[in-house]
Amino acid sequence: MRALHHIGYGDPAQVVKLVTLPDPVPGPGEIVIRMEAAAIHIADIKNFTGVREGGEKALPRIPGYEGIGRITAVGPNVSQFKVGDRVFPWWGAGTFAELVCTTAEKALPAPEGDAVQLSLMLVNGMTAVILLEDFRPLKAGDWLVQNGANSNCGRYLIVLAKERGIRTCNIVRRPEVVDELKALGADAVIFDSDDPIEFAKRVRLATHDAPVTLGLDMIAGAASGRMARCVSDGGIVVNYGFMSGQPSQIPFHDMFQKDITFVGMSAGRGMAKRNMAQLRDTYAKLAAMIAKGQLHAAIAGTYTLDHAADAFGHAAKTGAERDGKVILLPNG
Amino acid sequence: MKALQQNAYGSPSDVTTLVELPEPVAKAGEVVVEVEAAAMHLADLKFIHGDPGFRYFTFPRICGHEGIGYVTQLGEGVSEYKIGDRVFLPIGAGTFRQRLAVPAADCPPAPAGDAKQLALTVINGMTAVILVDDYARNLKRGDWLLQNGANSSCGRYIIKLAHDKGIKTCNIVRRESLIAELKALDADQVIVETGDPDKTAELVKSVTGGAALSIGFDCVAATGTETIGRCLDKDGTIVNYGYMTGKNCEVAFQDLFRKHVKLVGMSMQSNRTKDERKAVYAKLAAMIADGDLKAKIAATYTLDQIQTALAHQARTGDDRQGKIIILPNG
Numbered sequence: 001m002r003a004l005h006h007i008g009y010g011d012p013a014q015v016v017k018l019v020t021l022p023d024p025v026p027g028p029g030e031i032v033i034r035m036e037a038a039a040i041h042i043a044d045i046k047n048f049t050g051v052r053e054g055g056e057k058a059l060p061r062i063p064g065y066e067g068i069g070r071i072t073a074v075g076p077n078v079s080q081f082k083v084g085d086r087v088f089p090w091w092g093a094g095t096f097a098e099l100v101c102t103t104a105e106k107a108l109p110a111p112e113g114d115a116v117q118l119s120l121m122l123v124n125g126m127t128a129v130i131l132l133e134d135f136r137p138l139k140a141g142d143w144l145v146q147n148g149a150n151s152n153c154g155r156y157l158i159v160l161a162k163e164r165g166i167r168t169c170n171i172v173r174r175p176e177v178v179d180e181l182k183a184l185g186a187d188a189v190i191f192d193s194d195d196p197i198e199f200a201k202r203v204r205l206a207t208h209d210a211p212v213t214l215g216l217d218m219i220a221g222a223a224s225g226r227m228a229r230c231v232s233d234g235g236i237v238v239n240y241g242f243m244s245g246q247p248s249q250i251p252f253h254d255m256f257q258k259d260i261t262f263v264g265m266s267a268g269r270g271m272a273k274r275n276m277a278q279l280r281d282t283y284a285k286l287a288a289m290i291a292k293g294q295l296h297a298a299i300a301g302t303y304t305l306d307h308a309a310d311a312f313g314h315a316a317k318t319g320a321e322r323d324g325k326v327i328l329l330p331n332g
Numbered sequence: 333m334k335a336l337q338q339n340a341y342g343s344p345s346d347v348t349t350l351v352e353l354p355e356p357v358a359k360a361g362e363v364v365v366e367v368e369a370a371a372m373h374l375a376d377l378k379f380i381h382g383d384p385g386f387r388y389f390t391f392p393r394i395c396g397h398e399g400i401g402y403v404t405q406l407g408e409g410v411s412e413y414k415i416g417d418r419v420f421l422p423i424g425a426g427t428f429r430q431r432l433a434v435p436a437a438d439c440p441p442a443p444a445g446d447a448k449q450l451a452l453t454v455i456n457g458m459t460a461v462i463l464v465d466d467y468a469r470n471l472k473r474g475d476w477l478l479q480n481g482a483n484s485s486c487g488r489y490i491i492k493l494a495h496d497k498g499i500k501t502c503n504i505v506r507r508e509s510l511i512a513e514l515k516a517l518d519a520d521q522v523i524v525e526t527g528d529p530d531k532t533a534e535l536v537k538s539v540t541g542g543a544a545l546s547i548g549f550d551c552v553a554a555t556g557t558e559t560i561g562r563c564l565d566k567d568g569t570i571v572n573y574g575y576m577t578g579k580n581c582e583v584a585f586q587d588l589f590r591k592h593v594k595l596v597g598m599s600m601q602s603n604r605t606k607d608e609r610k611a612v613y614a615k616l617a618a619m620i621a622d623g624d625l626k627a628k629i630a631a632t633y634t635l636d637q638i639q640t641a642l643a644h645q646a647r648t649g650d651d652r653q654g655k656i657i658i659l660p661n662g
Contacts, residue, residue: 220585224583225580239585240589247582247583247584247585248582248583248585249580249582250581250583250595251575252553252572252575253383253386254385255572255596255597255598256573257600257601258597258599259596259597259599260597261595261596262583262595263588263594264583264587264588264593265588266589266592269592
């Protein structure tokens with residue numbers, strides 16, 4: 001089988017190679033999945049470039065956090081699945097390969113539907129759920145504010161919040177995405193401003209001066225501070241990404257006396273708070289919503305393994321140059 | 333009667349002037365207090381400059397946030413105090429003046445003792461108590477507490493208050509010369525900031541023997557905040573209560589994402605009732621009066637010298653070794 005090998009740190013075009021490996025044979029409790037689609041995340045790119053400090057991995061490795069495919073072989077003692085079943089391998093199975101051999105116990109059953117869309121469920125879907133559920137209990141009618149709202153996680157969050165009656169104030173950089181996000185159920189879509197005072201004014205106008213106690217920040221740098229500026233006293237700002245590449249910067253006067261908490265989020269930690277049954281239940285709901293088209297990602301491009309370097313180059317772009325997610329189709 | 337009046341936002345010498353005001357008269361429920369000593373803080377300069385987040389005044393206003401003095405006049409119905417009693421002035425009363433009228437009920441009683449030291453009770457003292465008693469309430473005897481800006485007046489109070497509770501302090505300073513001084517105040521460890529968060533974190537780890545660090549106080553901001561975050565263990569909390577650098581707090585994604593370090597802004601609006609606050613002030617005032625809590629005083633100035641005092645306040649490090657205290661009545 002063919003697979004990508006991550007062999008060093010630097011430019012993905014240089015450090016990720018297409019290799020041919022023996023087809024995997026499932027051991028006890030294992031399944032082999034023929035991958036239909038595997039989503040590329042910004043974390044994949046950062047793993048290649050080595051920007052994720054403290055997160056160095058043993059190399060070489062087959063990268064890829066998630067994907068979807070059909071079982072082609074089952075090992076001894078596998079009762080959950082049979083050949084031909086469609087499944088999501090669990091997190092970090094190394095999905096940028098034609099075949100993935102993984103534990104059956106943690107694989108999740110996948111519904112029929114668009115493989116490209118479903119290949120995004122595991123990471124972005126769970127991230128959106130954790131952001132909504134774990135930091136500030138919000139009731140129907142309450143507002144949250146999020147930046148990077150046109151990201152896939154941001155889009156999922158709009159829909160999942162709407163389902164719970166929670167209102168979203170969404171910060172974007174480009175006018176052309178406003179209608180798209182409103183069509184998803186965004187209550188307000190406003191443009192980012194580098195001026196924190198102007199920014200906070202826009203949020204207040206959009207939310208009609210309602211208290212905003214949850215701010216979601218995936219940009220970091222000065223954007224973290226702007227979120228701290230616009231959340232109400234006692235509010236919390238949750239950082240879950242650093243698209244700007246900068247450390248989060250928060251002015252003293254936006255923290256002091258406002259009793260603001262600024263906290264980081266990681267899906268791993270959110271998942272550790274849930275038992276496997278809860279996780280499976282959440283994933284079943286997310287998968288059904290994606291299969292029905294209720295959660296829908298914008299797709300910027302799909303690539304085969306032969307064009308992985310182009311795919312990673314595309315995934316590293318932002319704004320109008322990458323209008324959605326980049327997906328690998330390992331078997332074409 | 334002399335007072336320092338601010339007329340606009342700007343540089344101190346441009347926007348503040350020493351003015352002559354009529355003598356205050358105590359209305360019903362008020363006392364007139366003759367100010368013995370008024371502490372100057374970095375925030376006073378920020379209020380004068382009108383830094384972002386410090387622009388909420390109407391002008392003219394009288395500067396000075398805290399102080400101590402003697403009651404010289406009683407308004408109708410005042411039973412709490414008699415002439416000659418010593419009191420603390422309420423926060424933000426405008427204490428850079430000779431005398432002022434304030435509601436008697438808002439003035440905590442003050443003990444006998446060094447007025448210059450006691451003048452720091454209300455703000456630095458209360459800040460230290462809130463940080464140690466509220467934000468670090470989960471620390472037990474033998475646990476470590478981390479702080480930067482440890483040589484500040486508040487930092488010195490924190491060392492003592494933590495020590496009294498059996499909590500060990502690891503203190504980050506910028507100057508080698510402070511190590512012995514802070515150790516004499518019962519600081520358990522004092523290290524010099526390296527300027528590199530990773531290196532400082534290694535240093536902290538070595539002096540604390542790798543002990544758990546769940547909370548750190550930051551009054552420096554910028555990479556000072558990042559350094560505290562780097563030093564803390566998983567789920568640690570950085571409490572920011574100042575920004576000596578004048579810059580934003582910075583937190584690295586690696587500490588947020590991998591260690592789930594949290595940054596909170598300190599709030600003076602603690603859950604204490606008025607009586608509880610009074611009890612805290614009484615305890616602090618007694619400790620200061622007894623010399624258990626002791627601030628370093630860089631200089632004292634009269635109102636006539638206040639522009640020199642403001643210029644001195646703006647300096648840091650070796651150029652201002654301690655607090656600036658105004659003695660409005662000389």
